[in-house]
Amino acid sequence: xxxxxxxxxxxxxxxxxxxxxxxxxxxxxxxxxxxxxxxxxxxxxxxxxxxxxxxxxxxxxxxxxxxxxxxxxxxxxxxxxxxxxxxxxxxxxxxxxxxxxxxxxxxxxxxxxxxxxxxxxxxxxxxxxxxxxxxxxxxxxxxxxxxxxxxxxxxxxxxxxxxxxxxxxxxxxxxxxxxxxxxxxxxxxxxxxxxxxxxxxxxxxxxxxxxxxxxxxxxxxxxxxxxxxxxxxxxxxxxxxxxxxxxxxxxxxxxxxxxxxxxxxxxxxxxxxxxxxxxxxxxxxxxxxxxxxxxxxxxxxxxxxxxxxxxxxxxxxxxxxxxxxxxxxxxxxxxxxxxxxxxxxxxxxxxxxxxxxxxxxxxxxxxxxxxxxxxxxxxxxxxxxxxxxxxxxxxxxxxxxxxxxxxxxxxxxxxxxxxx
Amino acid sequence: xxxxxxxxxxxxxxxxxxxxxxxxxxxxxxxxxxxxxxxxxxxxxxxxxxxxxxxxxxxxxxxxxxxxxxxxxxxxxxxxxxxxxxxxxxxxxxxxxxxxxxxxxxxxxxxxxxxxxxxxxxxxxxxxxxxxxxxxxxxxxxxxxxxxxxxxxxxxxxxxxxxxxxxxxxxxx
Numbered sequence: 001x002x003x004x005x006x007x008x009x010x011x012x013x014x015x016x017x018x019x020x021x022x023x024x025x026x027x028x029x030x031x032x033x034x035x036x037x038x039x040x041x042x043x044x045x046x047x048x049x050x051x052x053x054x055x056x057x058x059x060x061x062x063x064x065x066x067x068x069x070x071x072x073x074x075x076x077x078x079x080x081x082x083x084x085x086x087x088x089x090x091x092x093x094x095x096x097x098x099x100x101x102x103x104x105x106x107x108x109x110x111x112x113x114x115x116x117x118x119x120x121x122x123x124x125x126x127x128x129x130x131x132x133x134x135x136x137x138x139x140x141x142x143x144x145x146x147x148x149x150x151x152x153x154x155x156x157x158x159x160x161x162x163x164x165x166x167x168x169x170x171x172x173x174x175x176x177x178x179x180x181x182x183x184x185x186x187x188x189x190x191x192x193x194x195x196x197x198x199x200x201x202x203x204x205x206x207x208x209x210x211x212x213x214x215x216x217x218x219x220x221x222x223x224x225x226x227x228x229x230x231x232x233x234x235x236x237x238x239x240x241x242x243x244x245x246x247x248x249x250x251x252x253x254x255x256x257x258x259x260x261x262x263x264x265x266x267x268x269x270x271x272x273x274x275x276x277x278x279x280x281x282x283x284x285x286x287x288x289x290x291x292x293x294x295x296x297x298x299x300x301x302x303x304x305x306x307x308x309x310x311x312x313x314x315x316x317x318x319x320x321x322x323x324x325x326x327x328x329x330x331x332x333x334x335x336x337x338x339x340x341x342x343x344x345x346x347x348x349x350x351x352x353x354x355x356x357x358x359x360x361x362x363x364x365x366x367x368x369x370x371x372x373x374x375x376x377x378x379x380x381x382x383x384x385x386x387x388x389x390x391x392x393x394x395x396x397x398x399x400x401x402x403x404x405x406x407x408x409x410x411x412x413x414x415x416x417x418x419x420x
Numbered sequence: 421x422x423x424x425x426x427x428x429x430x431x432x433x434x435x436x437x438x439x440x441x442x443x444x445x446x447x448x449x450x451x452x453x454x455x456x457x458x459x460x461x462x463x464x465x466x467x468x469x470x471x472x473x474x475x476x477x478x479x480x481x482x483x484x485x486x487x488x489x490x491x492x493x494x495x496x497x498x499x500x501x502x503x504x505x506x507x508x509x510x511x512x513x514x515x516x517x518x519x520x521x522x523x524x525x526x527x528x529x530x531x532x533x534x535x536x537x538x539x540x541x542x543x544x545x546x547x548x549x550x551x552x553x554x555x556x557x558x559x560x561x562x563x564x565x566x567x568x569x570x571x572x573x574x575x576x577x578x579x580x581x582x583x584x585x586x587x588x589x590x591x592x593x
Contacts, residue, residue: 048578048582049577050581074450075449122489136490138490138495138514140492140577141518141577151587152567154565186484363489382440384438386446389444
């Protein structure tokens with residue numbers, strides 16, 4: 001028998017069995033998480049399934065992030081319903097303004113190496129950056145998991161993504177993952193695990209890893225996993241989190257596919273409307289006019305994203321006339337950090353607008369909605385038609401660096417053409 | 421649910437129909453009721469789609485149906501519109517689970533030759549069997565895993581929990 005991938009090892013441990021890709025297992029869950037988008041239906045399923053209590057309620061959280069703040073009475077009432085249920089059953093609540101649940105989960109040590117985390121949100125995969133097998137489900141599966149403390153999962157095949165080298169100037173982890181989405185396609189990793197490996201990982205900080213893991217679902221993946229190294233340990237220590245139990249793949253593990261990426265050859269990339277896998281190098285993209293720059297979401301709303309954007313914005317005298325520039329911090333901690341380091345004020349003085357920490361405008365559930373005919377360039381992970389709340393707007397996805405270059409010129413611009 | 425059979429009209433869609441296209445996230449701000457949301461079904465693909473849905477229509481898609489968000493309204497809105505099955509070359513894993521859990525049948529088969537309006541019949545025996553009555557052809561559907569089969573036979577995860585008190589045991593089914 002050959003060795004195991006990270007996914008096979010974690011799911012073997014959580015099911016007390018020796019499992020391989022293709023096996024279906026019932027696993028113990030270490031942490032559950034829902035959002036205000038998925039929780040109302042979760043409560044409904046929980047009650048219909050006859051649920052009376054949550055197994056391991058101390059490891060169950062719900063994040064009020066999609067409607068942060070609630071844009072109307074209906075969603076405000078949903079928040080009250082969620083708070084009431086959470087209090088009754090002992091779940092933790094991440095309040096309005098605490099940020100995107102996925103960021104808070106990572107910051108508060110609720111997703112640790114080798115944990116199995118189930119979340120009723122597709123971007124639960126983000127915590128794979130911390131060596132947790134984290135995957136998204138719907139509200140009914142989450143309700144069942146709350147009652148049973150377990151879930152059935154198919155052990156995924158694994159695609160190994162070998163990263164080598166160092167990224168060049170004005171290149172960002174977003175460009176790596178957009179390159180990968182282009183190569184594999186929007187379903188290229190469907191039902192599979194992506195395991196990021198290789199010497200290039202040492203050059204990626206935790207924000208970069210979280211972005212790669214986050215967008216693994218844009219290729220259909222069940223999870224996107226990293227092994228633990230010094231960067232992981234330092235991140236956990238800095239947040240006062242426990243270290244968990246790191247899991248590494250066996251050297252003779254079986255992979256269904258291996259993708260090699262030389263980071264030194266990655267160039268700025270952009271996903272054109274309205275599919276995340278219609279990716280082209282920015283230098284080959286049409287220089288379409290841009291009316292709105294959006295920096296935010298669980299893909300691109302961290303402090304480093306604002307910092308990277310500002311480094312480019314500082315190269316110009318001002319942003320192009322008529323361009324709206326919006327930042328939605330990923331979390332309260334992120335907001336606090338950019339407030340203290342002065343970059344928030346700098347962004348505002350350049351004409352930027354700040355929204356409440358949370359999911360913001362990502363899927364049109366709260367915050368700014370682009371108008372008809374508006375072209376948005378965004379650090380988000382999805383650009384489906386109508387995604388930001390208006391099917392008559394067009395969304396381009398790029399790094400904060402490329403977004404900032406577009407803000408200066410009012411059109412899609414290769415950041416390499418901005419003098420520094 | 422043994423002997424379950426569906427007859428319906430094919431409504432053909434393309435590849436990569438994401439959950440935001442099935443039902444826009446912004447519509448969830450006002451209601452989660454499938455009977456309200458059904459009027460917006462697939463509005464980003466075709467604003468007239470919802471108005472032309474008939475009971476027992478069968479959605480027929482290409483690759484990666486239900487990609488994007490894991491939001492379960494994307495399954496319940498389809499059920500709410502009276503649709504009982506979706507045929508696709510492949511599904512996103514979250515949509516597949518949500519469909520099974522809500523009694524919507526996700527059938528994996530080669531849908532390339534199915535045309536808009538074709539009469540389809542789908543039956544469930546030890547797995548799904550699909551016949552295109554219009555083209556007089558039989559399609560081979562991918563078999564169901566035992567756990568999925570048990571949930572389908574229960575009529576969804578709520579029924580499964582009510583009758584079994586939990587998940588079907590993969591070792592037993």
